Amino acid sequence: MTENYAWAPDIYDVLKDLDVRQVAYVPDAGHARLLKMCEADNAMRCIPLTTEEEGISLSAGAWLGGERAVMLLQSSGVGNCINMISLANTCRFPLLMLVTMRAQWREFNPWQKPMGEGTRPALEAMGVKVTQVDEPDQVGETVRSAGEQAYGWPDMAAVLLHQKLMPVKTFGK
Amino acid sequence: MDKQRADNYELHRREVAKTLLKDRTDDFLVVTGLGSPNWDATNAGDHPLTFPLWGAMGGAATMGLGLATAQPGKRVMVMTGDGEMLMAMGSFATIATQRVENLAIIVFDNERYGETGMQATHTAGPVDMAAVAKACGFPVTATVKTEAELMAALPLIKETKGPVFVDIKVKAEPLPFILPTKDGVHLKNRFRERLLGPDSLL
Numbered sequence: 001m002t003e004n005y006a007w008a009p010d011i012y013d014v015l016k017d018l019d020v021r022q023v024a025y026v027p028d029a030g031h032a033r034l035l036k037m038c039e040a041d042n043a044m045r046c047i048p049l050t051t052e053e054e055g056i057s058l059s060a061g062a063w064l065g066g067e068r069a070v071m072l073l074q075s076s077g078v079g080n081c082i083n084m085i086s087l088a089n090t091c092r093f094p095l096l097m098l099v100t101m102r103a104q105w106r107e108f109n110p111w112q113k114p115m116g117e118g119t120r121p122a123l124e125a126m127g128v129k130v131t132q133v134d135e136p137d138q139v140g141e142t143v144r145s146a147g148e149q150a151y152g153w154p155d156m157a158a159v160l161l162h163q164k165l166m167p168v169k170t171f172g173k
Numbered sequence: 174m175d176k177q178r179a180d181n182y183e184l185h186r187r188e189v190a191k192t193l194l195k196d197r198t199d200d201f202l203v204v205t206g207l208g209s210p211n212w213d214a215t216n217a218g219d220h221p222l223t224f225p226l227w228g229a230m231g232g233a234a235t236m237g238l239g240l241a242t243a244q245p246g247k248r249v250m251v252m253t254g255d256g257e258m259l260m261a262m263g264s265f266a267t268i269a270t271q272r273v274e275n276l277a278i279i280v281f282d283n284e285r286y287g288e289t290g291m292q293a294t295h296t297a298g299p300v301d302m303a304a305v306a307k308a309c310g311f312p313v314t315a316t317v318k319t320e321a322e323l324m325a326a327l328p329l330i331k332e333t334k335g336p337v338f339v340d341i342k343v344k345a346e347p348l349p350f351i352l353p354t355k356d357g358v359h360l361k362n363r364f365r366e367r368l369l370g371p372d373s374l375l
Contacts, residue, residue, distance in 0.1 A: 022239060045242055049235075049263075050267055051263055054235040054267055055235075057229060057234075058236065058238055060232075060236055061242075061243070062240070064224060064239070064243070064361065064364055065202075065240040066243055066369045066373065087226070087228065090358075091358055091360065
């Protein structure tokens with residue numbers, strides 16, 4: 001567990017190296033530090049979504065126009081994306097999803113279980129390459145590898161950020 | 174619901190598409206929603222800078238947002254149907270929040286799910302799509318029902334600082350399929366090659 005999300009600047013540095021310009025998100029506490037860094041960067045446009053599936057089509061549109069997009073979302077939001085992933089799959093649009101996980105480690109809320117445990121199989125069923133990382137010092141390079149392949153091949157890639165990387169959420173209990 | 178109302182609308186979607194796509198230049202980028210708007214655009218003339226969706230229902234508007242954000246110097250028009258737009262009404266909020274000035278969303282609103290048996294959509298009932306867009310913060314919105322109103326809306330669609338939303342009420346009518354290629358990789362690559370140059374495919 002890392003209280004201060006020390007890995008967040010590593011992701012930011014990688015997104016800069018990869019020249020990512022559009023950061024689409026439905027917020028999660030696990031992404032808060034990274035989002036603040038992206039919001040402070042004039043070369044990045046941060047785009048809050050009403051539902052995560054908007055990020056799949058937005059990413060495709062960005063690529064059509066010559067820009068790279070990334071999605072920041074929580075595992076529950078992966079479920080909202082499933083059919084829209086057809087767009088990236090069929091047309092081979094690059095897709096990079098950075099997913100903060102729930103229901104893996106000291107989870108308080110059982111309502112997170114179905115989608116938390118369904119995240120990997122659901123993504124894999126849609127053809128998305130899934131890599132999980134649970135060591136803070138491996139986060140940056142894991143995102144780099146996923147991003148290089150996503151934009152370079154192009155391919156669909158999701159990095160699952162293990163719940164151990166986030167503080168335990170206890171809802172005041 | 175008034176399930177017969179759209180049988181009597183004045184505007185024909187195929188003619189509206191031709192009007193919207195007439196005399197286009199390479200500064201005009203088009204995304205169509207799946208189904209009839211795809212066939213309408215293809216009937217008006219296939220073009221490498223038209224990306225016709227064959228699936229991804231609910232994705233047309235936000236695809237336009239990503240494209241318009243990446244290409245602020247070009248005009249982006251999303252041409253979709255009422256059923257497709259109803260699935261993605263949250264994207265009105267997402268788009269309006271971004272204040273993308275170069276994006277116009279056009280709905281060909283025949284108040285039907287045209288590909289599945291012409292079942293009535295919610296716009297055959299109480300839903301006013303332009304009012305929804307306006308309430309979400311679109312600075313320019315209009316509902317078009319006549320040829321004269323269509324002519325008046327053309328500058329909004331082509332030039333006015335947006336995001337722009339125009340709901341065009343079109344006659345519910347059976348029409349032949351006019352299909353573009355369904356090879357998504359080809360559609361993507363030809364669009365990028367025309368817009369960004371051949372090096373974009375390397």
